[in-house]
Amino acid sequence: MRAQSPVLALRGVTKRFGGLVAVNAMDFDVAEHEVLGLIGPNGSGKSTTLNLISGALHPTAGTISLRGTPITELPAQDIARRGISRTFQLVRLLPSMTVAENVMAGAVFGHRRRWGGEATAHAEAMLERVGLARRGHLRVGQLTYIDTKRVELARVLASDPKVLLLDEWLAGLNPTELEEGIALIRSLRDEGRTVILVEHVMDAIRSLCDRCVVMASGTKIAEGGVSDVLSDPEVIRAYLGDEDA
Amino acid sequence: MDVIVTGLLLGGLYALVAMGLNLQYGMARIMNLANGEMLVAGGFAAFWFYTAAQVSPLLTVFIVAPVAFVLNWLIYVVFLRPLVARAKSRGQLEVDSILTTFGLSFVAVGLMLAVFGGDYFSYSYLSFPVSLLGDTYGANRIVAFCAAVVICGALWLWLTQSRAGLSIRAISVAPASARLVGIDVRRLAALSFALGGTVTATGGALISTFVTLDASTGVLFTLKALVIVIMGGVGDVRGTIVAALLLGLLETFVASVIDPGLTLAAAYLLFVLILLVRPQGLFGRAQT
């Protein structure tokens, strides 16, 4: 029974901004240890969906539940404490703090809360995990672009989340960095983490995701195994149509 | 009945003053906490012209307006534009402009104290009674109210009909997109700030015909104007007018029924109520 019940479930989740329907009746489940790709053309509502799950926005209708408990109306901080942790589309670090302190923010206040020496040690371990061992003393401003992304990922991991939301984490990386980035996310996958990946990079989706949900104009147009979904004519039309425009 | 008419007459002038603040906050994005001092300065000018040369406050308005326009334009360009330029975030600009306009407000009070001293000043202009709907009211209140209505109306027409007015409203709704369609946001922000100051100063000249002012009363008017702007909705002309009339009514009611010393307390309670119940303003749509 428990094995079948999804970690995260969306039912009829809808978000309207005035007259615009940004997300329309989204339904999908994320199973334990699954890496789910959330893809679709620009403006199709992927980031809004992520914002609804993380509590940055609240849906106009529908329910979101974490292990069967509804979290639809909870504020962002409570959702974070219950174990859903996210990165931001444009990296957001804490500019006045060191790299280690940035990561500690996740360790101290997140799903599993630590303090003092335990938090420091955990933050250091997370930095090592993302490939930034012994760089904790650096200022955020001294980092390269991919390293800022690594710090953000380390902050998210430091809270021991049940579900990780990565919002275009691979966007803007150069080819070498991209390889490193994909390897890093693959290692998360190998650890058995539950991840929702909003991505544009198709190679990454093919090699990382178990399943995909495809969105266009706020609606789910396909769901299933990656290769099936990507060869679906409607998905191809959604993408090509977007590129023609 | 008496209370209602007096309240509406007062509310009309509040509408004018608050419209000035709303132009500055809604369009130029500067919360000008020195707004009340501009009002008092306008009142001083009317007082001075009337007592020295017997110039009617209704004519003084035509001197006050251009002077206030230039003065406010200079204040924007010299003090506020550099803050807009250096601000890294909306929050930082907010803190900086609050501190700066508080500073300017104190400087203005200090200067007015130095020039005019700390006395209350009032003069009697058109202070004969007029009968209206069975009660009598000061002619100055009625004249000032009519002048305020005319100015408000002209301003509303200009905002809704003219090209510049339309652009200003565009800035208040979406500053970034306004820039994209070729609106010179920098210039128009200065324009609306200057215009806002002008409207407030004009309102001050009119109010001084029936309200006693002194150098340090400015902050009370700033508070009232803020309550009106927040209640009516930032950048919302119609809301400002309705909120101003409501506040005028409330104050007159409290002053005549409970105690004249409680008018500000009543305005403040109204403000708190609005914050708790409708922080987006009377006619504002809920933020998502």
Next chain:
Amino acid sequence: MRLTNRDWNALGLSALLIAVVCCLPFLTQGYWLSIGVTIAMYAVLATSWALFSGPTHYISLATAAFFGVGTYTVGYGIEVLPYWTLLPIAGVLGAVLAALAGLATLRLSGVYFVIFTLGLAEFIRQIITWVQNLTGQRGIYVLTSITESHIYWQLVGLAALVFLTGWLIGRSRLGFALRIIGDDEEVARHSGIHTARAKVLLFMVPGAAAAIAGAILAPRYVYIEPMLAFTPMLSFQVVIMALLGGTGRLWGPLVGVIPFTIIWEAISASFPNQTTLLLGVSFLVIVYLLPRGFVGLIEDTRHRGREAQA
């Protein structure tokens, strides 16, 4: 967290400084002691103000409201209760008022908060005046045997308490949460920080401190009336002193309080009508010349010195 040697040194040095400062009444009475009282009072008010406004960037003008509440607690309570019980009562009342104000406004933008806090003192003042008019009373006498020296020691003690609180908060999860909120509130929320609760909790510190300060000073006034207890100038002076010193460090506001109090006293003695102008100019100086206060100036100079050496 365990205390390091550096922490012990800082604590020891602070204790020594407080002991030295406490000697003032033995050296002088009269003018310099009264300056000492004023400085100690503003040290309490500005430091506790900065504890909240430094990390949150909310400008609170509620100091006068809290202060007045404290003064009136003693004014009304002195007939019924012993003086020593009134100080903690004032503190609790100030903290409760701060919590209510915080709950009403801290979710909203900073401008609303400024207006709300500015109006708060005026609101309470009008209500008290009204109640007094109804009962035919003008002011209240607070007659005690408390001397200027006692007031001074109490204020120094309160200042020490505020510093200790600030230091403890700085080392606590709350302090860490506030630094994160100060940097990026969105990240704070998504990291699991209850931002509104943290801000309200923190706002209770200046609320309590200012109310206790008001209570301590009540015997000094002897005769209390609303205009005196709730003077809005107090709130503005506190903002200026704290920002002039700098809110980035716990000791920052103190660096602003001492020179500003002395200059202020000198100017209001010789040019009483120009204090408002001085207040205005100080605001402008802070925004345009000293955005991080003296603390920023000191740190920049040190930084430059270190670079020159390297």
